[in-house]
Amino acid sequence: MITLIQYNDPGYTTRDGLSPAEASKLVKPDHINWFDVEITNKILVEDTAQFFGIHHLMAEDIQNLEQLPKFEVFDKYLFFTLKMLVFNPESNKITQEHLSIVMGEDLIITFQEGLPGDVFDELRNRIALAKGRIRKYGADYLFYNIIDSVVDNYMAIMERLRDKIEKLEAEIIKDPSFHVVEEIMEIKKEINTLRKYTLPLRDALNKMRVEGSHFIQKTSVNYFQDVADHIHYLISSFETSREMLKDIMDLHLSNLSNDMNKVMKTLTVVAAIFIPLTFIAGVYGMNFKYMPELDSPYGYPMLWTFMIVSSVVMVVYMKHKKWL
Secondary structure, eight states: EEEEEEEEEOOOOEEEOOOHHHHHEEEEEEETEEEEEEEOOOHHHHHHHHHTTOHHHHHHHHHOOOOOOOEEESOOOEEEEEEEEEEETTTTTTEEEEEEEEEEEEEEEEEEOOOOSSSSSHHHHHHHOOOOOTTTTTTTHHHHHHHHHHHHHHHHHHHHHHHHHHHHHHHHHOOOTOOOHHHHHHHHHHHHHHHHHHHHHHHHHHHHHHHHHHGSSSSHHHHHHHHHHHHHHHHHHHHHHHHHHHHHHHHHHHHHHHHHOOOOHHHHHHHHHHHHHHHHHHHTTTSSOOOHHHHTTTTHHHHHHHHHHHHHHHHHHHHHHTTT
């Protein structure tokens, strides 16, 4: 139910399958203690809150899986909640998982919704192998790395969506008849999902940098600025991508209009050729008794000759005018 990663500069240990009571007894003041909780039921959250002294309002926010990114400061803990987004290549859609982070002195508790997998494999590997600064810095640096891992995955998803947009653009230029409406709406939906959780994340991060300063050391402030820069880049990418999708839709509508114009042009040409033929057929289809041409032995072939010549003349004229 609970996994513990415990480390300092010299050493690293990990344990899993812990209950809240067992986990609370393993906290070491001279180590960074990262407890990762996979939420399986309401009781697990309540017991964890009880054993670690987490405020009941914080426990309620942890259980609210529809909560948008949010930041709160309590007496002993800093609370941050956001959405962990992962692009599923099988369904070709974004899956989302609620993530809550509780930070105290030398302590980080993450609450995941309980879906398979997360975005922290690389972070765990860096801790285990002592890569970079991770084992030299405090809990606030781990807190930064957790948020940064989530935001980096946002950027990876955005890059994947941008690639899809560029491929769509190339496809519609290559084949103007290619139908793109469903693809455009699907990509737009994914971008809106990403945007939905990025904008409030920016606000929560800005609030944290102002109100949570006593939890964050000065050495870590610049790292949170880096996360803010990534979020700013994402927000700019949303607008750019939406403009690209709009241009692709305009191009698609233009292609449809051109196709329709070609059809109308062809029909107009055919109708124009048949107008004199229809007129002649209409005249000689009248039932008047005294029509001199009807008694002429050459009337019928002459009529056909005139109709064929008039059609050929009109076709030649239209080709000369480049209407055909």
